[in-house]
Amino acid sequence: MSQNALADFPTNKPHISFSEIKQWKECSWRHKLVYIDKIDVFEPSPYLDFGTAVHEGCESLLESNTIDRKKILKDVTDAWKKHGFGEPEWYEKMPGWYKHAPVEEWCEWAENMWNDVPVFLDETFPGWETVEAEEYLYEKIDESSVKFKGFIDAVIKVPDKKGKIKYWILDWKTSQSYGWRRQKKQDILMTAQLILYKHFWSRKHSVPLKDIRCGFILLKRGGKPGSVCELVPVSVGPKSLDKGIKIMNNMIKSVIRGMFLKNRESCKYCVFKDTEYCT
Numbered sequence: 001m002s003q004n005a006l007a008d009f010p011t012n013k014p015h016i017s018f019s020e021i022k023q024w025k026e027c028s029w030r031h032k033l034v035y036i037d038k039i040d041v042f043e044p045s046p047y048l049d050f051g052t053a054v055h056e057g058c059e060s061l062l063e064s065n066t067i068d069r070k071k072i073l074k075d076v077t078d079a080w081k082k083h084g085f086g087e088p089e090w091y092e093k094m095p096g097w098y099k100h101a102p103v104e105e106w107c108e109w110a111e112n113m114w115n116d117v118p119v120f121l122d123e124t125f126p127g128w129e130t131v132e133a134e135e136y137l138y139e140k141i142d143e144s145s146v147k148f149k150g151f152i153d154a155v156i157k158v159p160d161k162k163g164k165i166k167y168w169i170l171d172w173k174t175s176q177s178y179g180w181r182r183q184k185k186q187d188i189l190m191t192a193q194l195i196l197y198k199h200f201w202s203r204k205h206s207v208p209l210k211d212i213r214c215g216f217i218l219l220k221r222g223g224k225p226g227s228v229c230e231l232v233p234v235s236v237g238p239k240s241l242d243k244g245i246k247i248m249n250n251m252i253k254s255v256i257r258g259m260f261l262k263n264r265e266s267c268k269y270c271v272f273k274d275t276e277y278c279t
Contacts, residue, residue, distance in 0.1 A: 016148060020106060025247060026189065027262060030270060035249070046080070053073070069111065116229050130154070175218045196248060216230075262278065
């Protein structure tokens with residue numbers, strides 16, 4: 001696809017993101033509704049507001065070793081008041097898996113996470129230093145004029161036993177108190193995010209792939225202090241790298257060709273289920 005053809009890319013954007021790739025992989029029809037038809041069915045979520053607040057605090061920790069806890073926690077309580085997350089009228093409409101907790105408890109979870117993160121990093125990555133918090137990626141994709149856009153939560157450097165520097169690309173994920181099940185840890189729709197981040201970060205900085213490690217750091221809601229964090233390493237060898245890049249390229253080609261199929265196995269929690277947009 002030529003540069004001039006970018007205007008014809010169905011999303012009318014010159015880039016794609018991992019969240020867009022994931023949306024397409026789960027259901028290409030849903031991707032069409034969201035990214036091409038621009039149908040906005042956004043629903044506020046306590047998980048989203050909480051995750052944003054926790055990420056902001058972790059980013060501040062890496063940048064300055066401090067957190068404006070009062071400000072960030074006020075943002076959380078303000079979101080709860082604005083959207084009524086603490087009101088029975090809201091949480092009684094939620095699916096059966098949603099477990100209500102007062103906003104004070106969510107704030108306590110955030111505090112526990114921020115308290116544990118520095119100790120966890122010191123113990124897991126001895127001698128670590130921040131390279132970048134919230135690093136922006138906007139890199140050309142080999143087989144297309146579309147670019148890959150992303151934000152890496154954290155990049156740190158860690159000396160190995162021989163003193164050689166290894167880089168870690170890390171992504172913060174809030175989770176249930178028990179963390180992730182094995183299936184989710186190995187799910188390509190989860191790991192592909194860090195596979196692609198590693199690929200494009202390596203190219204951006206000309207750092208050999210062998211010197212880069214990847215992992216999710218789970219921040220567990222309701223986890224006991226001292227046991228809130230868990231590292232989920234993501235192995236990115238030649239096969240997994242090829243698989244992640246293939247998913248991305250297939251997505252671009254399919255969108256250009258106008259191939260939008262409904263994945264009925266992805267309907268259960270879809271916001272378009274039983275609406276006029278997907279009958």
